[in-house]
Amino acid sequence: MITMTPLAAEKIRALMQEEKDTIGLRVYVKGGGCHGYQYGMALESTTSEDDTIIQEGEVSVIMDSQSAPLLVGCEVDYADTLQGSGFAIKNPQAKTTCGCGSSFSA
Numbered sequence: 001m002i003t004m005t006p007l008a009a010e011k012i013r014a015l016m017q018e019e020k021d022t023i024g025l026r027v028y029v030k031g032g033g034c035h036g037y038q039y040g041m042a043l044e045s046t047t048s049e050d051d052t053i054i055q056e057g058e059v060s061v062i063m064d065s066q067s068a069p070l071l072v073g074c075e076v077d078y079a080d081t082l083q084g085s086g087f088a089i090k091n092p093q094a095k096t097t098c099g100c101g102s103s104f105s106a
Contacts, residue, residue: 001052001054001063001068001071001072001073002027002054002056002061002063002071002072002073002074002075002076003056003074003075003076004056004059004061004075004076004077005075005076005077005078007077007078008076008077008078008087009056009057009058009059010078011078011087012025012059013058013059015043016043016059019043021045022043022044022045023044023045023046023047023060023062024043024044024047024053024059024060024061024062025041025042025043025044025059025060025061025062025076026040026041026042026043026044026062026063026064027039027040027041027061027062027063027067027071027074027076027089028040028041028042028063028064028067029066029067029070029071037070039089041076041087044062047062048064050064050065051063051064051065052064052065052068061076070091070093071089071091072093073091073092073093074089074090074091074092074093075089075090076088076089077089077090
């Protein structure tokens with residue numbers, strides 16, 4: 001359903017160790033951005049009944065029921081370049097994306 005690169009998994013594990021009570025990374029989609037949908041990520045300490053949880057190595061990826069269909073086939077990556085560092089989501093379902101990569105249309 002959703003995968004992550006080894007570098008992203010390593011960075012998420014490091015962030016989770018800094019935050020007590022963290023059980024995984026929530027990846028979600030919300031309305032907004034320049035193309036209709038916007039990605040979001042947050043370290044999570046609880047889950048809801050309708051969440052989908054995918055185990056990627058030592059990291060649990062948590063998605064709510066509305067976001068999960070829009071995230072099928074996605075890959076979470078982490079880049080550390082001269083231009084900056086951060087997480088990026090590669091979504092094969094995205095028909096268009098904005099220049100910064102944080103929003104998309106499906």
